[in-house]
Amino acid sequence: xxxxxxxKNVAIVGASIGSGKLSAVIMENLVSSYGDRVYPVNPxxxxxxxxxxxxxxxxxxxxxxxxxxxVSANAIPGLLREAEGVLRGAIxxxxxxxxxxxxxxxxxxxxxxxxxxxxxxVIGPNCLGVLDAHSGxxxxxxxxxxxxxxxxxxxxxxxxxxxxALTAVDELAQEAIGxxxxxxxxxxxxxxxSELLEYLAHDEMTGAVALYIESVGxxxxxxxxxxxxxxxxPVMAVKVGRFDAGVSxxxxxTGALAGRYELYRAGFRKASIIEAHGYExxxxxxxxxxxxxxxxxxxxxxxxxxxxxxxxxxxxxxxxRLEVDPVSDGLKEDFKKFLPPYCSLAxxxxxxxxxxxxxxxxxxxxxxxxxxxxxxxxxxxxxPPGLTDRLPRLIAEAGRASNKPVIVCTPGGAYTKAKMRxxxxxxxxxxxSPESAARAAGILATGA
Amino acid sequence: xxxxxxxKNVAIVGASIGSGKLSAVIMENLVSSYGDRVYPVNPxxxxxxxxxxxxxxxxxxxxxxxxxxxVSANAIPGLLREAEGVLRGAIxxxxxxxxxxxxxxxxxxxxxxxxxxxxxxVIGPNCLGVLDAHSGxxxxxxxxxxxxxxxxxxxxxxxxxxxxALTAVDELAQEAIGxxxxxxxxxxxxxxxSELLEYLAHDEMTGAVALYIESVGxxxxxxxxxxxxxxxxPVMAVKVGRFDAGVSxxxxxTGALAGRYELYRAGFRKASIIEAHGYExxxxxxxxxxxxxxxxxxxxxxxxxxxxxxxxxxxxxxxxRLEVDPVSDGLKEDFKKFLPPYCSLAxxxxxxxxxxxxxxxxxxxxxxxxxxxxxxxxxxxxxPPGLTDRLPRLIAEAGRASNKPVIVCTPGGAYTKAKMRxxxxxxxxxxxSPESAARAAGILATGA
Numbered sequence: 001x002x003x004x005x006x007x008k009n010v011a012i013v014g015a016s017i018g019s020g021k022l023s024a025v026i027m028e029n030l031v032s033s034y035g036d037r038v039y040p041v042n043p044x045x046x047x048x049x050x051x052x053x054x055x056x057x058x059x060x061x062x063x064x065x066x067x068x069x070x071v072s073a074n075a076i077p078g079l080l081r082e083a084e085g086v087l088r089g090a091i092x093x094x095x096x097x098x099x100x101x102x103x104x105x106x107x108x109x110x111x112x113x114x115x116x117x118x119x120x121x122v123i124g125p126n127c128l129g130v131l132d133a134h135s136g137x138x139x140x141x142x143x144x145x146x147x148x149x150x151x152x153x154x155x156x157x158x159x160x161x162x163x164x165a166l167t168a169v170d171e172l173a174q175e176a177i178g179x180x181x182x183x184x185x186x187x188x189x190x191x192x193x194s195e196l197l198e199y200l201a202h203d204e205m206t207g208a209v210a211l212y213i214e215s216v217g218x219x220x221x222x223x224x225x226x227x228x229x230x231x232x233x234p235v236m237a238v239k240v241g242r243f244d245a246g247v248s249x250x251x252x253x254t255g256a257l258a259g260r261y262e263l264y265r266a267g268f269r270k271a272s273i274i275e276a277h278g279y280e281x282x283x284x285x286x287x288x289x290x291x292x293x294x295x296x297x298x299x300x301x302x303x304x305x306x307x308x309x310x311x312x313x314x315x316x317x318x319x320x321r322l323e324v325d326p327v328s329d330g331l332k333e334d335f336k337k338f339l340p341p342y343c344s345l346a347x348x349x350x351x352x353x354x355x356x357x358x359x360x361x362x363x364x365x366x367x368x369x370x371x372x373x374x375x376x377x378x379x380x381x382x383x384p385p386g387l388t389d390r391l392p393r394l395i396a397e398a399g400r401a402s403n404k405p406v407i408v409c410t411p412g413g414a415y416t417k418a419k420m421r422x423x424x425x426x427x428x429x430x431x432x433s434p435e436s437a438a439r440a441a442g443i444l445a446t447g448a
Numbered sequence: 449x450x451x452x453x454x455x456k457n458v459a460i461v462g463a464s465i466g467s468g469k470l471s472a473v474i475m476e477n478l479v480s481s482y483g484d485r486v487y488p489v490n491p492x493x494x495x496x497x498x499x500x501x502x503x504x505x506x507x508x509x510x511x512x513x514x515x516x517x518x519v520s521a522n523a524i525p526g527l528l529r530e531a532e533g534v535l536r537g538a539i540x541x542x543x544x545x546x547x548x549x550x551x552x553x554x555x556x557x558x559x560x561x562x563x564x565x566x567x568x569x570v571i572g573p574n575c576l577g578v579l580d581a582h583s584g585x586x587x588x589x590x591x592x593x594x595x596x597x598x599x600x601x602x603x604x605x606x607x608x609x610x611x612x613a614l615t616a617v618d619e620l621a622q623e624a625i626g627x628x629x630x631x632x633x634x635x636x637x638x639x640x641x642s643e644l645l646e647y648l649a650h651d652e653m654t655g656a657v658a659l660y661i662e663s664v665g666x667x668x669x670x671x672x673x674x675x676x677x678x679x680x681x682p683v684m685a686v687k688v689g690r691f692d693a694g695v696s697x698x699x700x701x702t703g704a705l706a707g708r709y710e711l712y713r714a715g716f717r718k719a720s721i722i723e724a725h726g727y728e729x730x731x732x733x734x735x736x737x738x739x740x741x742x743x744x745x746x747x748x749x750x751x752x753x754x755x756x757x758x759x760x761x762x763x764x765x766x767x768x769r770l771e772v773d774p775v776s777d778g779l780k781e782d783f784k785k786f787l788p789p790y791c792s793l794a795x796x797x798x799x800x801x802x803x804x805x806x807x808x809x810x811x812x813x814x815x816x817x818x819x820x821x822x823x824x825x826x827x828x829x830x831x832p833p834g835l836t837d838r839l840p841r842l843i844a845e846a847g848r849a850s851n852k853p854v855i856v857c858t859p860g861g862a863y864t865k866a867k868m869r870x871x872x873x874x875x876x877x878x879x880x881s882p883e884s885a886a887r888a889a890g891i892l893a894t895g896a
Binding site: 167415 | 467543544590591593594595596607608609610611612613614615618619621622660662688689690726727728731753754755756757759760762763764766767790829830831832833859860861862863864865881882883884
């Protein structure tokens with residue numbers, strides 16, 4: 001399936017220009033990374049954006065790796081049949097198939113038989129297609145000024161919902177988390193989440209997989225594919241339409257009946273999938289898996305300069321089934337060599353408003369050195385005057401030496417948010433509430 | 449207790465200048481709003497910041513409404529006794545009393561007997577004191593460039609933890625939510641949360657109260673005070689140190705043994721307190737109570753242009769014990785008059801990527817008009833080109849006409865975050881995840 005992610009050339013069926021048109025946005029995004037390897041297809045035009053425009057895929061006179069279809073649903077089965085023999089893969093953006101009833105169901109059947117007869121592989125319909133941060137392929141039809149694209153990274157995302165995929169990549173771009181392959185796969189007339197998981201399992205550019213599911217086609221196959229993938233790299237999934245309220249909405253959204261939640265949970269466990277409970281945990285998990293090593297156990301040390309926030313984090317960690325064990329007497333003796341007596345050396349460790357940068361980094365280094373803790377949540381509140389811009393680098397150095405996850409939690413307002421950039425520059429994802437930090441820690445420790 | 453919030457004059461015992469000193473920060477903040485009604489007290493100086501500096505409170509030669517004490521703990525009982533007869537209220541910033549053992553316990557006893565003997569009312573010790581957005585009184589010792597102060601508003605906050613109070617006001621300032629009285633009350637040597645609740649119950653400047661508790665002194669009195677307050681205005685509380693892990697930390701933090709969580713929950717129910725479960729829900733609740741009317745019931749309508757995100761919100765609402773009832777046939781007929789047939793008219797209502805501004809506002813107006821729904825969550829994803837900067841105003845107008853809560857949920861990245869300002873200018877709090885919107889809705893509907 002490499003041609004879906006790194007095609008040698010790409011056609012746009014229904015190409016056009018002009019503001020507000022989906023196909024124009026796709027055209028611009030593709031040309032910006034694929035240049036003259038883009039073939040516009042539309043009988044109405046001779047040329048588009050300086051590229052020759054072809055009346056049909058066949059007229060290109062070359063084999064085409066990938067074509068993006070942005071034409072009305074009823075034209076698509078015929079166009080696929082015409083392209084037999086010259087086209088390997090198709091991304092069908094258009095809606096109006098299974099998710100609309102009556103006419104939609106008839107078109108869906110026509111599409112599926114065209115796929116079967118031609119052997120052309122299809123992602124979609126009713127989807128955004130593929131965003132590949134390494135090859136630069138980008139079939140998402142939302143302009144980049146509205147939805148930012150993340151930098152290249154190791155996290156791949158599979159999403160049944162297009163709006164969810166958009167929102168997730170936009171948030172990850174904002175958080176400076178890199179991605180590898182992102183697929184909005186829609187109605188699954190051909191390629192489904194199981195086949196994509198098989199591909200990502202063997203994909204060297206993918207270090208972790210995050211999956212948004214409303215429903216799966218074949219449950220048994222999904223569990224097997226996911227298990228094979230999760231043996232090689234972490235696989236996290238969120239299942240939405242968990243409650244009755246969501247069921248009818250998920251059905252009309254992609255035409256699939258959302259399955260019973262408990263069955264999904266059992267499947268997740270069997271496949272060693274890390275379950276994310278809802279949107280926030282999905283995003284927190286993406287940030288954690290996209291920026292950190294996994295934890296080898298569930299024991300967390302919490303280091304802060306704000307006692308109240310430390311207690312909140314401890315509460316949230318216990319709620320996320322992590323272990324917040326007390327600091328050992330031996331470790332306390334270590335701390336006392338460089339911390340003043342008014343610091344609280346319980347867990348959370350409270351460095352108080354008198355804190356200096358090095359108190360954080362040295363406490364972290366000592367806490368993670370032995371076998372007492374598997375990871376740390378470091379929560380600097382930026383009020384105290386002793387904290388400077390050196391802090392993120394010092395924490396990063398102490399964390400790297402341990403090879404254990406270090407999760408940064410910085411709740412606050414404008415000053416705090418301005419400092420997040422420094423943490424991101426040092427490779428950290430930044431979490432802005434005690435609960436989000438605990439969710440991230442929980443995701444990294446699942447299965448440990 | 450008005451003198452704690454709107455004193456006619458205020459002294460600073462231990463006044464000084466110079467960067468990094470707590471008393472210097474307090475001095476600057478007080479002078480900026482109280483001008484020459486500030487009396488610096490410190491025998492080391494003749495004058496400070498152009499104001500005459502006095503060797504003692506008595507030497508001022510005037511009755512003093514409020515004095516902020518920022519000197520070492522062991523000096524305070526003696527200074528209070530010296531001030532007998534000239535001082536009404538004291539805010540004691542200094543730590544080192546009950547929260548440190550041994551010597552701290554002895555000093556705590558000395559402080560309590562000085563309070564009893566002199567009749568001076570005391571907030572603290574080990575606290576930040578009072579931030580009053582209406583009078584301008586600000587005894588928080590963190591500079592304003594590090595922690596922003598919110599604009600004047602109707603929400604009052606009581607917090608046992610100083611760091612929690614700081615983080616909360618910083619976040620609320622960032623979110624453009626106004627506050628009335630904010631009190632960080634620390635160790636409660638005299639004034640406690642119950643007395644503050646009694647005061648706020650009758651305070652015309654307070655429309656809602658948010659309370660951060662690690663422990664309460666007298667449980668029965670707390671429940672009675674809170675019940676009297678919640679009969680007049682909404683009272684929300686978060687109890688931290690909920691789990692064993694938190695208990696020891698909360699103890700060393702303010703010297704109080706965190707009580708058993710279930711007892712608190714029972715007390716909250718008895719007092720009709722809205723319980724917030726952790727930091728995120730506390731902040732979400734502050735934003736909701738600080739910007740919206742309460743809901744008269746639990747029935748939510750969800751309006752979005754992103755199907756996947758809509759399903760997520762529905763899931764989160766059901767998780768927050770709200771009701772996500774289907775749209776009635778009559779209402780569907782209303783919608784069909786102005787919405788195209790491909791919009792999904794279940795609940796969530798999906799206006800799709802073809803959405804225009806008016807689809808949101810008209811759908812909202814119709815949905816809230818009758819008796820079918822008690823509130824709305826409106827979740828515009830900003831990808832679709834049909835959405836413009838007029839959207840927040842149109843949604844605000846439709847919402848105001850209904851007199852029901854309208855909660856705005858806009859997950860996303862840079863473009864979305866830039867648009868939040870428009871919602872805030874129209875009086876909305878903005879929630880950035882499905883779960884945070886559902887938590888806000890849940891807080892507004894508690895007790896309905």
